[in-house]
Amino acid sequence: xxxxxxxxNVLVRxxxxxxxxxxxxxxxxxxxxxxxxxxxxxxxxxxxxxxIIKRLGGDISVESTQxxxxxxTITLPKGQREALA
Numbered sequence: 001x002x003x004x005x006x007x008x009n010v011l012v013r014x015x016x017x018x019x020x021x022x023x024x025x026x027x028x029x030x031x032x033x034x035x036x037x038x039x040x041x042x043x044x045x046x047x048x049x050x051x052i053i054k055r056l057g058g059d060i061s062v063e064s065t066q067x068x069x070x071x072x073t074i075t076l077p078k079g080q081r082e083a084l085a
Contacts, residue, residue, distance in 0.1 A: 012074040020066040029062060 021029070021036075028034045030050040035041035053060045058076040 008078050010076045010078055012076070013071060014074075015069060015071045017069040020068050020070055021062075021064040022066060026062060026064055030060075 025036060029046050031043075032047040033043040034047075035043035050060055053074060053076065056076055058074060060072065060074050062070060062072050064070040
């Protein structure tokens with residue numbers, strides 16, 4: 001979690017009930033070109049997502065249990081609205 005005052009973040013959590021990932025796979029999921037989809041995936045999706053979230057001052061974490069599913073948690077700083085004239 002980010003070290004920001006309460007109420008200053010937006011939290012997005014995405015869960016699935018898929019096959020889950022092993023601890024070994026979890027260690028590599030944000031690495032460029034890492035994929036478990038042999039011949040199908042480029043391995044760029046999560047590494048690009050990670051980079052965008054970090055550049056925005058946010059954080060992303062993943063929890064997964066094989067046979068149960070995966071949860072991605074994204075925390076982003078709350079945006080500031082400009083006053084409309």
